[in-house]
Amino acid sequence: MNWFYAENGQQRGPVSDSDLAALAENGSLKGDTLLWREGLPDWQPVNRVRPDLIAAAGTPLLGGVAVPEQNKDLLVQQMREGVIGELTAPGSLRYVGFWWRLLSWIIDYIIMLVAQQVIQMVAFVLIAAMGAAMGGGNGSEIFTAVAMLGVMAFALALNAWYHTWMVSRFGGTLGKMALGFKVVTMDGRSLSWPRSLARWAVSGVLNHIIWLIIMVVPMLLILFIGLGGFQGLNNMEQSPAFVFWVIGMVVAFFVGLIGGGFPWWMAGLDKEKRALHDRICATRVVWK
Numbered sequence: 001m002n003w004f005y006a007e008n009g010q011q012r013g014p015v016s017d018s019d020l021a022a023l024a025e026n027g028s029l030k031g032d033t034l035l036w037r038e039g040l041p042d043w044q045p046v047n048r049v050r051p052d053l054i055a056a057a058g059t060p061l062l063g064g065v066a067v068p069e070q071n072k073d074l075l076v077q078q079m080r081e082g083v084i085g086e087l088t089a090p091g092s093l094r095y096v097g098f099w100w101r102l103l104s105w106i107i108d109y110i111i112m113l114v115a116q117q118v119i120q121m122v123a124f125v126l127i128a129a130m131g132a133a134m135g136g137g138n139g140s141e142i143f144t145a146v147a148m149l150g151v152m153a154f155a156l157a158l159n160a161w162y163h164t165w166m167v168s169r170f171g172g173t174l175g176k177m178a179l180g181f182k183v184v185t186m187d188g189r190s191l192s193w194p195r196s197l198a199r200w201a202v203s204g205v206l207n208h209i210i211w212l213i214i215m216v217v218p219m220l221l222i223l224f225i226g227l228g229g230f231q232g233l234n235n236m237e238q239s240p241a242f243v244f245w246v247i248g249m250v251v252a253f254f255v256g257l258i259g260g261g262f263p264w265w266m267a268g269l270d271k272e273k274r275a276l277h278d279r280i281c282a283t284r285v286v287w288k
Contacts, residue, residue: 006034006043024053039094093188094287096181098268101275101285107175112162116155123151160200168196171288181287188286195281202277207263210276215256222248 002014005023015023023029024046031047046053127147134140166173168191171182183191183199191199263276272284 002037004036005029005046020050021053024050029053093184093284095273096285096287097273098265100179100181101267101273102264104173104175104179104181107178108163108173111174112159116158119158120151120155123147123154127151159204160197163200163204164193164197167191167199168193176285181285183283183285186282186284188284191283195283199277199281199283202280203263203275207276210263211260214260214262215253218252218256219249222252 002016003020004011004013005015005020006012007028020029020035029046031045033046034043035046035049036043040049127144130147131140131144134143163173167183170177171184171190176182183196185191185195265275267273267275267278267285272278274284278284
């Protein structure tokens with residue numbers, strides 16, 4: 001990460017995290033010295049954007065991060081064992097915006113769609129063949145229904161495994177890796193397996209439930225209030241307000257479709273580009 005700092009009214013830099021820490025160590029940087037890096041809206045004092053440099057002046061440095069002497073050996077050992085990754089200095093994370101995240105989601109969606117379709121096609125052929133071998137009847141129908149549910153459950157488990165294993169093992173899915181960013185904790189560390197699974201559960205399950213509720217509820221209200229329920233659908237062409245209610249349901253659908261997606265698009269409004277699952281699981285999506 002390249003930083004710029006102000007000295008005697010002049011802009012200096014770029015300098016790395018390690019160089020910045022060294023400047024703080026020798027006294028060239030003060031608490032009120034102005035700093036700036038790509039991603040910051042304006043110049044800010046050191047004691048706001050990198051308070052660790054001032055508070056920990058005189059302590060050992062690891063990767064440009066000040067580490068208390070009593071913790072240095074433990075951190076080095078954990079880094080060697082892979083318990084934690086490279087230390088990340090405060091303020092050095094570059095958050096990935098909404099549209100880039102949407103593009104990575106599209107890539108992952110296509111990958112998983114192809115994989116799941118291939119698996120499902122093979123499974124359906126085998127189920128049909130086994131059902132035919134059973135000679136039809138109730139037993140065959142029950143077997144087919146149970147097997148189909150099993151295939152759907154497997155497809156869901158495959159999606160969960162893909163996002164959980166890839167994020168915990170490599171820091172991101174194939175879509176994220178292809179575009180050059182990764183998922184980390186709020187302090188820049190890699191995600192554990194349980195946190196990766198929880199993040200998928202919120203994004204893949206909870207967010208979709210919220211989205212469906214917001215999209216469906218307005219349509220149901222229009223259906224029951226304006227048309228008198230499902231029975232009114234049979235006679236709605238005779239209603240004088242037929243066109244009005246149809247337009248209302250179409251508008252409600254698209255408003256719900258867009259508004260219900262707020263668990264994801266809220267990342268475009270957050271200063272740290274956090275979606276709902278990032279907030280709940282305390283994660284960030286950052287550039288490598």
